[in-house]
Amino acid sequence: MCHDFFNDASFYDFLFQVDLDIASQVQQQPCQYCGGTLHSARYPRKPRGPRYGLTVDYQTRLSFCCAEDDCRRRTTPPSVRFLGRKVYLGVVIILITALKHGLSHQRRQQLFDQLDINPQTFYRWLTWWREFFPASRCWQAARSQFMPPLNNIQLPGALLGRFTGRDLPQRLCQFLQLLLPLSSTSWSGYLRVAIDPQKM
Numbered sequence: 001m002c003h004d005f006f007n008d009a010s011f012y013d014f015l016f017q018v019d020l021d022i023a024s025q026v027q028q029q030p031c032q033y034c035g036g037t038l039h040s041a042r043y044p045r046k047p048r049g050p051r052y053g054l055t056v057d058y059q060t061r062l063s064f065c066c067a068e069d070d071c072r073r074r075t076t077p078p079s080v081r082f083l084g085r086k087v088y089l090g091v092v093i094i095l096i097t098a099l100k101h102g103l104s105h106q107r108r109q110q111l112f113d114q115l116d117i118n119p120q121t122f123y124r125w126l127t128w129w130r131e132f133f134p135a136s137r138c139w140q141a142a143r144s145q146f147m148p149p150l151n152n153i154q155l156p157g158a159l160l161g162r163f164t165g166r167d168l169p170q171r172l173c174q175f176l177q178l179l180l181p182l183s184s185t186s187w188s189g190y191l192r193v194a195i196d197p198q199k200m
């Protein structure tokens with residue numbers, strides 16, 4: 001199941017459409033530094049993980065630059081695809097670490113090979129879930145929605161299991177939505193993100 005999932009072009013396209021919607025909301029607002037107009041200024045990304053299923057749209061991150069000459073500051077909208085500056089897609093980071101307990105050693109190694117992940121990277125992600133993520137404002141604000149409370153050691157697998165989407169892609173979208181505040185350091189306004197399962 002996972003093997004197919006990681007190369008599922010329609011899922012990645014859906015995430016791109018969500019990112020387009022978020023970016024359009026951000027662009028409708030003025031530059032947060034000077035009030036100027038925001039112009040498109042995508043910048044290159046080379047996401048790692050899936051070998052198939054990613055269109056050319058995944059080679060750039062949606063971003064804006066202020067049109068005012070004396071400002072020109074960059075505003076990068078939150079993203080359900082890119083988790084900040086991490087080179088692997090957010091969905092890969094969630095799923096590989098969430099599946100930690102459910103995979104045989106051999107199956108995990110197959111996934112590492114398939115997704116070009118080395119063990120050091122994997123253990124760095126586990127540390128991120130247990131140390132950085134629990135202390136983040138994003139999780140501090142969201143954690144009370146999940147009762148009974150989750151222990152840091154259960155992250156992210158138990159958290160993935162608490163979302164109510166009807167299947168794994170929907171639960172992953174809900175998870176990525178929760179992580180949105182961590183996906184950009186240059187914008188922190190209010191967003192209306194509607195993940196419509198009909199479009200998935």
Ligand SMILES: [Zn+2]
Binds near residue numbers: 035036066
């Ligand atoms: Zn500006």
